[in-house]
Structures are given as C-alpha cells and as structure tokens.
Amino acid sequence: MITATNISKRFGDLEVLKNIDFNVETGKVVVIIGPSGSGKTTLLRCLNLLEQPEEGSLTIDRQTIDFHEKIPKKSIRGFRRLSGMVFQTYNLFPHFTAAENVMEGPVTVQKVPKAKAREKATEILAKVGLKDKVDTHPHQLSGGQQQRVGIARAMAIDPKVMLFDEPTSALDPELIGEVLRVMKQLAEEGRTMVVVTHEMNFAKEVADEVIFMDEGLVVERGSPTDVFENPQEERTKRFLNLLKE
Amino acid sequence: MFLFNSILGLSPENIEILKDSFLPLMRGVLAYTIPLSLLSFFIGLVLAVVTALFRISGISVLSGIARVYVSLIRGTPLLVQLFIVYFGLGNLGIEFLKFEPFTGALIAFSLNTGAYASETIRASILSVNKGQWEAASSIGMSYMQSLRRVILPQATRVSIPPLSNSFIGLVKETSLASTILVSEMFRKAQEIVATTYTPLLIYMEAAAIYWAICFILSIIQGGIENKLNRYV
Numbered sequence: 106m107i108t109a110t111n112i113s114k115r116f117g118d119l120e121v122l123k124n125i126d127f128n129v130e131t132g133k134v135v136v137i138i139g140p141s142g143s144g145k146t147t148l149l150r151c152l153n154l155l156e157q158p159e160e161g162s163l164t165i166d167r168q169t170i171d172f173h174e175k176i177p178k179k180s181i182r183g184f185r186r187l188s189g190m191v192f193q194t195y196n197l198f199p200h201f202t203a204a205e206n207v208m209e210g211p212v213t214v215q216k217v218p219k220a221k222a223r224e225k226a227t228e229i230l231a232k233v234g235l236k237d238k239v240d241t242h243p244h245q246l247s248g249g250q251q252q253r254v255g256i257a258r259a260m261a262i263d264p265k266v267m268l269f270d271e272p273t274s275a276l277d278p279e280l281i282g283e284v285l286r287v288m289k290q291l292a293e294e295g296r297t298m299v300v301v302t303h304e305m306n307f308a309k310e311v312a313d314e315v316i317f318m319d320e321g322l323v324v325e326r327g328s329p330t331d332v333f334e335n336p337q338e339e340r341t342k343r344f345l346n347l348l349k350e
Numbered sequence: 351m352f353l354f355n356s357i358l359g360l361s362p363e364n365i366e367i368l369k370d371s372f373l374p375l376m377r378g379v380l381a382y383t384i385p386l387s388l389l390s391f392f393i394g395l396v397l398a399v400v401t402a403l404f405r406i407s408g409i410s411v412l413s414g415i416a417r418v419y420v421s422l423i424r425g426t427p428l429l430v431q432l433f434i435v436y437f438g439l440g441n442l443g444i445e446f447l448k449f450e451p452f453t454g455a456l457i458a459f460s461l462n463t464g465a466y467a468s469e470t471i472r473a474s475i476l477s478v479n480k481g482q483w484e485a486a487s488s489i490g491m492s493y494m495q496s497l498r499r500v501i502l503p504q505a506t507r508v509s510i511p512p513l514s515n516s517f518i519g520l521v522k523e524t525s526l527a528s529t530i531l532v533s534e535m536f537r538k539a540q541e542i543v544a545t546t547y548t549p550l551l552i553y554m555e556a557a558a559i560y561w562a563i564c565f566i567l568s569i570i571q572g573g574i575e576n577k578l579n580r581y582v
Binding site for chain 1 (some may be wrong): 479481482484485486487488489490491492493495499500503504
C-alpha cells in the first residue's frame with residue numbers, strides 16, 4: 106500500500122530524515138516510536154506531503170511521486186487525498202459543527218452533494234461514538250471528542266491509509282482511552298494505518314509492525330514482540346528502558 | 351445653564367439657526383458622507399484583501415507591488431492624496447482623468463483605506479493557526495479553497511475591531527472632501543456658517559452629528575463581534 110524509498114528531508118542544516126526506506130502492506134498497522142526529534146512526525150507528514158522530502162520517492166496505492174521532479178500542485182492535492190491525517194492538536198475548523206467539519210472534504214473538494222455528504226458524515230460520526238454531537242461546535246466538545254471528530258474528518262475523504270500524528274498526546278489521561286478504542290476499531294476493520302505515538306500498550310496490542318526511529322534513521326523494526334521484548338539495538342533498549350522508569 | 355447658553359450663544363434665535371441647519375447638514379450626511387464612507391470602505395476592503403494576499407503570496411513581484419503601494423499611501427497625507435487625484439490628475443488635460451469631486455474623493459479614500467486595511471487583513475490571516483492550513487490541505491483543499499472556507503472566516507473575526515476603527519476613522523476623514531467641493535456634511539456646515547456667522551454653533555452641531563454616527567457604528571461593531579465570537 107505504501108512504499109517510501111530513500112526519503113531524505115532537511116530543515117536548513119539539520120538532516121531530519123536520512124535515506125529512509127519504509128513500506129506498509131495493505132490492512133496493516135505500523136506504529137512508529139522514538140524519542141522526540143527522531144524524525145517520526147516528519148516522516149508521517151511526508152506521507153501526506155505536508156512536508157516535501159528533497160530526495161526519494163513515495164508510492165501510495167500505485168500512485169508514485171518522485172521528489173527529484175517538480176510536482177504540480179494538482180498532483181500534490183490528489184496524492185494527499187490518498188491518506189487521511191489526524192493531528193496531535195486536532196486542528197478542527199472552529200467555525201463549523203462536527204458534521205460540517207466531516208463534510209468539508211467531500212463537499213468542497215470532492216463536490217459531493219451536501220445532503221449526501223451530511224448523511225455520510227452522520228454515519229461516520231456515529232461510528233466514532235458521536236451520534237449525538239453531530240451539530241455541536243468543537244469548542245463545546247471535550248478533547249477526546251474533538252479528536253474523534255478529527256478522525257471522522259480524515260475518514261470522510263475515503264483515504265487508502267490513515268495517518269495518526271501523536272493523536273493522544275494533547276489529551277488528558279482519562280480521555281486517551283476513548284480515542285485509542287476508536288483507532289483499535291479501525292485497525293480491526295482492516296484499515297491500513299500508520300501511527301506515531303507514545304502509547305506503548307496500544308503499539309503492543311494493535312501494531313503489526315513497530316518501527317523505532319532515532320536521529321532520522323530507522324534503527325529497528327519488527328513485530329511488537331520482537332521490538333519490545335527482544336530489542337537488538339542498543340539505542341532501542343535505552344529508549345525502552347527510559348519509558349519504564 | 352446660563353454659562354452653557356452663553357458659551358454656545360443659545361438664544362432663541364440661535365436655537366432657530368440650529369434647527370434650520372439640521373436638515374441641510376443631514377442631507378450632506380445622507381447624500382455624501384455615508385455613501386462616500388461606505389463605497390470607499392468596500393472598494394478599499396477589496397483592495398486590502400488583494401494587497402494582503404499579494405504580500406503573503408511569497409511571489410516577490412506581487413509582494414513588491416503591495417509593499418510599494420502601502421508605503422506610498424501610508425507615507426503621504428490623505429489631504430495630499432486627495433489633491434493629487436482631484437486637482438493634479440484633473441490638470442493633466444486628459445479627459446479620462448478629470449474626475450467629478452465625488453469620484454475623486456472616492457478614488458483617494460478607497461486607495462487610502464485599501465493600504466491601511468491591507469495590513470490589518472494580513473495580520474489577521476497570519477493570526478490563524480498554521481494547523482488550520484494543514485488540516486485544510488490534508489483533506490485535499492487548494493490554496494483558494496482553504497482561504498475561502500477555513501482561513502478568511504476565522505481571520506474576519508480577528509479583523510473586526512481594527513477594521514471598525516478604520517471605518518470610523520474614514521467617516522470622519524470624509525470631511526476632508528470638503529476641500530475639493532464635495533457637498534458632504536462639513537462642506538454644508540461651512541456654507542451655513544458663511545451666511546449665519548455662527549461658527550461655534552454650527553461646527554458643534556456638525557461634531558455632534560459625526561459623534562452620533564460613530565456611536566451607532568460602535569454599537570453595530572459590538573453586534574458583529576458577538577455574532578462572530580459565538581463559536582470560539
């Protein structure tokens with residue numbers, strides 16, 4: 106489903122991603138872990154082209170972008186719709202209701218008729234457990250509810266893969282569970298997902314593959330059992346030990 | 351009361367003058383002051399949005415044009431701009447550039463408002479969280495779609511207080527149009543004074559009318575702010 110080859114990204118003098126190769130099979134959940142500044146969020150944002158790497162190529166669902174070439178804006182937009190992005194700080198549109206947030210992509214971008222889009226939005230919101238919040242504005246929702254609207258908004262464009270950028274990091278502890286439950290449910294439905302998170306229990310339970318990144322490199326990858334129970338690399342061990350303290 | 355009356359000279363005769371001048375003054379308000387303010391504000395706003403978008407476009411030619419425009423307008427007095435547009439261009443001998451007083455004033459005030467308001471609009475666009483642009487992009491929206499559907503509605507809320515300031519300022523600045531013979535309220539006041547010889551009385555009356563208009567405008571501003579703040 107996703108094949109990223111030789112992805113390199115720098116911010117000024119700082120090399121954030123160093124020749125990353127990365128692939129995700131259809132229906133699999135890949136969890137990326139690593140210390141802050143390891144490049145995990147940047148890698149995820151590259152998949153949605155919110156950041157453009159200087160080098161490498163990226164294929165999602167048989168569509169390929171080569172970062173050596175100049176990419177027309179239209180292809181960027183088309184490519185973005187292949188993935189649905191869930192942000193750490195939700196980034197909901199505050200002037201729209203929950204349903205309007207979810208409908209915005211289909212109506213404005215995909216030109217779906219409003220009534221039809223609303224019907225679908227209501228359905229998706231029900232799925233993330235917000236059936237009774239359809240006409241509520243974001244400021245009247247809790248953080249957990251807002252993030253679930255965020256997930257619904259990303260799902261509404263029918264993406265091939267779902268990308269989660271630390272989706273629970275901004276939440277109060279008691280609200281994390283409701284968001285993780287929704288994500289688990291999506292995983293069980295067989296959606297292809299890439300998740301950057303610090304929730305190690307989620308990674309252990311849900312991930313098909315765990316990737317440990319540090320200093321712009323993929324240090325180690327494997328099944329959750331391999332990476333968590335039996336890490337091979339010194340840096341992985343050190344990171345996991347820090348988390349236990 | 352006696353002091354007040356003696357300062358303003360409020361004899362029965364003067365009260366009569368006040369009453370008689372009220373209608374002509376209001377005619378100036380309705381026929382020129384308000385239309386001139388509204389029209390130049392709206393044209394100015396369009397100019398301002400375009401200028402602000404030029405400034406933040408990241409295209410050096412466009413942002414250069416915007417910078418020069420704002421710098422020239424902000425660096426010169428409005429009265430001078432008014433004279434250049436009306437007397438200066440009118441004197442070139444080109445028929446197309448000979449404006450009626452009202453049109454001349456409209457052009458000068460629109461250009462002036464456009465430059466000042468563009469800074470307000472630029473600041474309010476920049477005040478919208480970067481995450482909003484990213485969220486809009488992530489669902490496949492183009493630059494213009496993001497701007498129209500997501501960014502400008504939020505920027506509007508931020509820009510209402512400073513734009514109201516500009517508009518209230520503009521209403522009062524239209525009095526400068528009296529110098530190029532637009533029969534707006536202040537011009538009327540001057541004409542009345544020329545026949546009654548009661549400058550304090552009439553100019554105070556004109557001041558009171560300006561104040562009343564601006565007072566109403568601030569009430570309207572409050573209403574708009576309440577409406578836009580509802581979802582934040």
